[in-house]
Amino acid sequence: MDKRTICLRCVPDFRSLLIVMHLTMLFLLPAQPAWSDSDGDSYVLRQVVQEAHALFSGITEGANADYIPELSRVPSELFGLALITVDGRVFTAGDADYEFSIQSVSKPFTAALVLQEFDNPAVIVEKVGVEPTGLPFNSILAMELHPARSVNPLVNAGAIATVSLVPAENNAKRFLKIKQFFEALAMRELNVITEVYRSEAATNQSNRAIAHLLKKYGRIYADPEETLDVYTRQCALGVSARSLAMMGATLANDGINPVNKQKILEGRHIPRILAIMQTAGFYDESGQWSYNVGLPAKTGVGGGIVAVAPGRMAIAAFSPRLNRSGNSIRAMRAIEYVSRRLALGLFQPLREKGIRR
Numbered sequence: 001m002d003k004r005t006i007c008l009r010c011v012p013d014f015r016s017l018l019i020v021m022h023l024t025m026l027f028l029l030p031a032q033p034a035w036s037d038s039d040g041d042s043y044v045l046r047q048v049v050q051e052a053h054a055l056f057s058g059i060t061e062g063a064n065a066d067y068i069p070e071l072s073r074v075p076s077e078l079f080g081l082a083l084i085t086v087d088g089r090v091f092t093a094g095d096a097d098y099e100f101s102i103q104s105v106s107k108p109f110t111a112a113l114v115l116q117e118f119d120n121p122a123v124i125v126e127k128v129g130v131e132p133t134g135l136p137f138n139s140i141l142a143m144e145l146h147p148a149r150s151v152n153p154l155v156n157a158g159a160i161a162t163v164s165l166v167p168a169e170n171n172a173k174r175f176l177k178i179k180q181f182f183e184a185l186a187m188r189e190l191n192v193i194t195e196v197y198r199s200e201a202a203t204n205q206s207n208r209a210i211a212h213l214l215k216k217y218g219r220i221y222a223d224p225e226e227t228l229d230v231y232t233r234q235c236a237l238g239v240s241a242r243s244l245a246m247m248g249a250t251l252a253n254d255g256i257n258p259v260n261k262q263k264i265l266e267g268r269h270i271p272r273i274l275a276i277m278q279t280a281g282f283y284d285e286s287g288q289w290s291y292n293v294g295l296p297a298k299t300g301v302g303g304g305i306v307a308v309a310p311g312r313m314a315i316a317a318f319s320p321r322l323n324r325s326g327n328s329i330r331a332m333r334a335i336e337y338v339s340r341r342l343a344l345g346l347f348q349p350l351r352e353k354g355i356r357r
């Protein structure tokens with residue numbers, strides 16, 4: 001027998017050996033969870049973020065917000081995505097570092113600051129409210145319908161009231177406190193985008209009306225004009241998808257920044273903030289979002305959205321084109337995709353996740 005014949009004879013045996021090895025591996029290895037807390041899953045997370053970006057980048061539906069004129073000048077094609085895990089891993093795709101105005105995504109974080117400062121959950125319930133409105137974010141009708149007037153911290157009325165609750169000697173110090181708190185969450189310096197601030201300050205008559213109505217109802221706790229100015233500056237702070245994801249990941253990680261490990265917020269306040277995000281983060285689309293995705297999240301008319309998967313990660317996306325409720329279409333779709341692929345929804349049974357929560 002020459003060498004070649006020996007090899008050919010070996011082939012069938014070699015094949016059966018492979019099959020036996022394969023079956024043995026199948027039985028011996030534990031089923032791979034879709035996502036776990038180990039670095040081994042970085043590959044999956046990176047893939048999912050890139051897929052979400054690629055899948056939805058072709059969408060051109062919707063339009064930039066234009067009631068704040070400067071927002072209509074932001075290039076509509078921008079699209080960025082960032083995912084940050086509670087163990088500090090960062091995954092991004094597209095325009096994840098483009099600076100846009102935080103707008104209403106700021107609102108839950110100011111409410112978190114108020115909870116932290118007062119260390120008493122009743123403050124938000126009694127002085128602002130926690131009920132969703134089912135109405136647009138700037139609704140004056142909601143103020144007339146709801147006995148709380150300010151309604152909840154995530155609509156304009158409640159957000160303006162929440163700003164007025166931040167303890168500070170004066171306006172400038174109040175804004176600085178908010179900015180510094182956001183900077184600690186985002187782990188970077190943040191600055192007001194002056195053009196956006198000026199543009200909104202020149203056109204925000206309905207927010208001015210809201211601030212004065214709050215005054216009339218005894219539901220604002222500092223000067224209305226000054227509070228409105230702090231609120232407008234807060235909304236004009238520049239962030240990127242990466243920085244929003246970092247802010248969200250700090251909420252996901254019990255108030256500890258996942259990268260520098262600094263404690264920014266007492267963990268006991270976080271479930272309250274996430275509960276309000278769950279019920280009111282998307283204004284009159286909050287029910288729809290909760291039904292589709294099941295994650296607490298917050299949107300803003302700048303095109304940003306951040307979603308929090310407690311104990312696991314945060315996902316942020318940015319794209320300027322909005323739907324009629326003022327929510328970014330591509331950002332919503334991308335986050336929904338990531339959440340589905342990683343089985344993040346809070347209401348999914350644990351067995352579907354294949355992991356501990």
Ligand code: GLN
Pocket residue numbers: 103104105137138156200207232235299300301302326
């Ligand atoms: N600054 C904006 C406003 O008050 C925020 C609204 C939003 O992002 N939904 O109108």
